[in-house]
Amino acid sequence: MTIFEKLKILADSAKYDVACTSSGVDRVGQPGDLGSAVSCGICHSFAADGRCISLLKVLMTNFCVYDCKYCVNRRSNDTPRAAFTPRELADLTIQFYRRNYIEGLFLSSGILRTPDDTCEKMIETLTILREEYRFQGYIHVKAIPGADSRLVARLGLLADRMSVNIELPSQDSLKTLAPDKSKTDILKPMGYIFGRIQENGADLVKYRHAPRFAPAGQSTQMIVGATPDSDFQILRLTEGLYRKYQLKRVFFSAYIPVVEDSLLPSVTTKPPLLREHRLYQADWLLRFYGFEAKELLDEEHQNFNPVLDPKCNWAVNHLELFPVEINRVSYDMLLRVPGIGVKSARKILKARKVGPLHFEDLKKLGVVLKRAQYFIVCCGKAAQGMRITQDSILRGLLSDKGMAMLPQSYEQLSLFPEQNRLTGEDVRKCLTGQM
Structure with missing residues (x-):
């Protein structure tokens, strides 16, 4: 399989991840280095289907040992499979950057064999970019739930932003649609990343040149509309994540029926884009306007009004x-x-x-x-x-x-x-x- 064929498969598989935002870091380029991640340095452009293409948004592999019902890359789904080697992906990123197609990398992956093995391949890719090519551009990487904390630590020292996708708002939903995942497996690395960011902040106060751990913070993503969870449940979870882990953003992704399964909404169902929009509006109120989740929704009114923001x-x-x-x-x-x-x-x-x-x-x-x-x-x-x-x-x-x-x-x-x-x-x- 050629590099182009791999890219076509793995870039298409990555389009369901949402988190393409400005870098949020101010590391400037140095003589002999390549790229820059200054604030607002990533200029967004959009493909015909609305996807952000300012970052090379790609999966390391879409082979996956998990069988999440909502995921196009689930192991039981009949879809073309591919995998980059760390060298292939690093070279591809630099070639795209030199042609001014991108200004950074958004890297996620399916679980190839084990979480640790997958995480090691991602670390090798970023190591080539940072140390061999001296690439200083923005890198957003998805942490792999279940990976050893020492590997997560190495990944965080190479990336600007990390994220651990919650995907579904409740343990019951995870148990039903993602039986290989658990809430503990997801929240544990999220808590570890938060702790390391806090420790790193204290280290930087004492030692100016201490290595920076995920300087742009961490984020997460939730799928909206694949389960019966209400807007109130989603918003309460969002508020709790901001308070406990100080996330930079919680992203909401309207469920797009990409696979047929009796446990999921019908494939003819339109993506609940208005519901996603209302959640983003409420998220903004939580972060910048001083609102609490219980003020916007309650047990009697569990979903947002469709006609008023x-x-x-x-x-x-x-x-x-x-x-x-x-x-x-x-x-x-x-x-x-x-x-x-x-x-x-x-x-x-x-x-x-x-x-x-x-x-x-x-x-x-x-x-x-x-x-x-x-x-x-x-x-x-x-x-x-x-x-x-x-x-x-x-x-x-x-x-x-x-x-x-x-x-x-x-x-x-x-x-x-x-x-x-x-x-x-x-x-x-x-x-x-x-x-």
């Missing part, structure tokens, strides 16, 4: 906290107003020290008044002609796309003529995702 949905369900006075409200509360982001909230704090702000000023500061106007007042006054009720707010917040997501029988109604006004029951159904 999580922040708007929270605000509409907590109208007792609004409207807020834009010239006096705290920064934390500003972040909870729909239409106000982190940057615009900071601009508001700075601008209101000079003088009182009005609605026309907020637009200049980047506030999305189409959403924010229902939840704020300026100098004690609401926006002109504004009626702040659940009915009017919901009608104002529903975009054309949101309307298109309502059932066909409801799409025929106009929300704006008085004879077709939303009733209290309509509002309740919209807010609970029952329409």
Whole structure:
């Protein structure tokens, strides 16, 4: 099998891994070295199917001893198989880099024979890149669950970012769809990587030239829609991972039916892309806006509203906290107003020290008044002609796309003529995702 044939198979098999983000490290190139991983140095481009191609995104091998029901590379699936040698993959990466096709490497792998054996081959590949070719570009590598901690340590000293994929949100789901994996096997290396990153941070304080361990941190990925796990379960797990392991990112991957199995959703099922999008929006609220998972969802409402984003949905369900006075409200509360982001909230704090702000000023500061106007007042006054009720707010917040997501029988109604006004029951159904 030629290198090109291997690349075609193993690059295609790698497209289901999501985690192509900016490097997050600031290691600059040195004389005699090759490549650079400066912040934002990886310029993303996208293939026709939407995959990020700024990194050489490839598997070491798609041979796998595991039989995960959702995975295209499962051992029982009839698919073309291939494997790179460490030398082949290292040479390929450098050739792609020299042609300016890529600026880094995203390396994952199936389990070839044993986790330790697979991990050793990945280490050999990165060693050739770092030591022989002196490649200083960004490398993101997937740690192999079940591999010896000493091998994980060596891998972390060669890579910029490491990740251990949780894949499924609960132990029951893992037991059903990935019987060869266990929650312990996944969380153990994640905990080890976190501990090594903490130790390395302390070492760098004492010794300036101490080797850096996974300087861009670690991340993980969860598959959404392959199991009955609710958004609430996924979000609680996400919050726990951020708190316990200080992950840089949790990635959500909408389940794509690539193999037929009676335990999985039908192959005709469309990927739950809207659900994935809502989880990313909620993830952003957890990381930057001070929200907790229990504020966004609870035992009674376990899935996100399909027609309103999580922040708007929270605000509409907590109208007792609004409207807020834009010239006096705290920064934390500003972040909870729909239409106000982190940057615009900071601009508001700075601008209101000079003088009182009005609605026309907020637009200049980047506030999305189409959403924010229902939840704020300026100098004690609401926006002109504004009626702040659940009915009017919901009608104002529903975009054309949101309307298109309502059932066909409801799409025929106009929300704006008085004879077709939303009733209290309509509002309740919209807010609970029952329409």
